[in-house]
Amino acid sequence: MSNTSNVHYMDHPLIKHKITMLRDERTGTNEFRKLVEEISMLMGYEALADLKTRDVEIKTPIEHTIQPVIDGRKMAIVPILRAGLGMVSGLLALVPTAKIGHIGMYRDEETHLPHEYYCKLPQFIDQRLAIVVDPMLATGGSLADAVEAIKQRGGKDIKAMCIIAAPEGVKAFTDRFPDVPLYVGALDRCLNENCYICPGLGDAGDRIFGTK
Ligand code: PRP
Ligand code: URA
Numbered sequence: 329m330s331n332t333s334n335v336h337y338m339d340h341p342l343i344k345h346k347i348t349m350l351r352d353e354r355t356g357t358n359e360f361r362k363l364v365e366e367i368s369m370l371m372g373y374e375a376l377a378d379l380k381t382r383d384v385e386i387k388t389p390i391e392h393t394i395q396p397v398i399d400g401r402k403m404a405i406v407p408i409l410r411a412g413l414g415m416v417s418g419l420l421a422l423v424p425t426a427k428i429g430h431i432g433m434y435r436d437e438e439t440h441l442p443h444e445y446y447c448k449l450p451q452f453i454d455q456r457l458a459i460v461v462d463p464m465l466a467t468g469g470s471l472a473d474a475v476e477a478i479k480q481r482g483g484k485d486i487k488a489m490c491i492i493a494a495p496e497g498v499k500a501f502t503d504r505f506p507d508v509p510l511y512v513g514a515l516d517r518c519l520n521e522n523c524y525i526c527p528g529l530g531d532a533g534d535r536i537f538g539t540k
Pocket of ligand 1: 408409410411412433434435440442462463464465466467468469470471497523531532533534
């Protein structure tokens with residue numbers, strides 16, 4: 329993983345390979361979902377590398393020993409609806425005890441501005457690490473508004489994760505939230521006139537859910 333300031337770019341070949349499969353227009357809904365799940369798990373492994381551990385005493389069949397476990401930190405996975413839902417299972421495979429919040433956002437087709445239509449977060453969000461997930465960071469508006477929504481409800485420790493990002497979105501997001509670590513699977517070239525990421529993968533929600 330390489331990083332510039334608070335943005336962490338994935339450079340693992342497995343992640344690169346799977347993102348290429350994801351982009352391919354021939355990849356159907358079933359495989360697309362599986363790939364999103366696998367990429368999210370691999371990215372989660374990287375993004376959670378700084379989790380604190382504490383030592384506990386256990387007994388192996390051989391002897392007593394002091395060994396590390398994750399330090400009971402509460403976590404919330406917060407997908408941005410709809411497409412972020414596809415990333416939840418991959419992260420839950422890593423941290424099965426995490427609670428799940430939901431933030432509903434849609435982008436206006438004309439203005440490309442995000443509109444929040446739903447927000448339900450787990451209790452004690454102020455004491456949790458909240459990981460906001462959305463496969464696509466285009467203009468950055470949806471992710472930034474989602475982070476704002478979590479902060480407004482007391483969230484303090486927040487990480488953001490997206491599979492494909494446009495440079496415009498990374499800049500907009502980090503300008504607004506330089507304190508929030510951002511994990512990016514692949515950085516693409518630019519946005520087109522409809523604010524779609526190029527080369528991107530098309531509409532993530534439609535590809536995950538088979539709509540349109
Ligand atoms: C997509 C995507 C992000 C957003 C990114 O969602 O999943 O949430 O666009 O764009 P931005 O960075 O310019 O805000 P969309 O609004 O299409 O909703 P959907 O997931 O329900 O299809
Ligand atoms: N949302 C998507 O699903 N894809 C894009 O390229 C941009 C926004």
